[in-house]
Amino acid sequence: MISCEESGHICDKSQYHEATLWEKVKFKFHTLFCAMCKQHSKNNTKLTALIDKVKAKNLTSSEKNSIKSAFNKELDKHQ
Amino acid sequence: MPNHKIDPNKWIDLYSDYLFNYTITRVNDRVIAQDLVSETFLAGLKSMKNFKGEASERTWLVSILKRKVIDYYRKINSNKGKAEVRMSYNSDNETEGDWLEERVADPFDKTAEDQIENTELADAIDSCLSKLPKKQAKIFEMKTILNYETETICNELEITSSNLWVIIHRARVSMADCLQNNWF
Structure with a gap:
């Protein structure tokens, strides 16, 4: 049986598809008995889903800023 | 017109x-x-x-x-x-x-609502991200949003991978807490 700490670590890794199969098995087994880790895993997965949703379709603020600075340079020349 | x-x-x-x-x-x-x-x-x-x-x-x-x-x-x-x-x-x-x-036609935009929700969500994520400690926010962003490899981040910031995972974990917990009210 793995500890909650380890379970959390595996949960994080699997959010980035970096957990091995064996780790995932251990993690699943742990969440059978541990309601807290189960809830945490649910929240963690939801967080990933939310970020993916935005990431897929929106510009991040740093990307927007880089577009903006390139554009403003041209705009200054223009006016 | x-x-x-x-x-x-x-x-x-x-x-x-x-x-x-x-x-x-x-x-x-x-x-x-x-x-x-x-x-x-x-x-x-x-x-x-x-x-x-x-x-x-x-x-x-x-x-x-x-x-x-x-x-x-x-x-x-x-x-x-x-x-x-x-x-x-x-x-x-x-x-x-x-x-x-x-x-070019400007068709009726059936995703307008999605777009608004998406923008709101993006703002919420941004504001939560800005509440994290700087280093956490930076690493979280590199890992989650910019999709850098663990190794790349570790090399660039000179931290170990277990270090990185601890930071990621803390950041994820805070982010989830922060978004909890409106988005979960």
């Missing part, structure tokens, strides 16, 4: 998300989509005098973007493209963007 005005000062704030959204579904690569959007704004600026005000600014920008996307595919496909019949509507820069306005 109402006469639309053109004002490039607000373009980025108003349309960059929309145009990016439009592009990313067509080229499926963030960096390229970003470049195309950026080029579109610059091209729009250049050919501003051709804007007749018959369509809205956004429609007009989308029409430029459409052509940028087509050009992009032509370029990466140039060998195949040699065998194709090329059509060039406007070869000189003088009239760039001239014909497009009449040809």
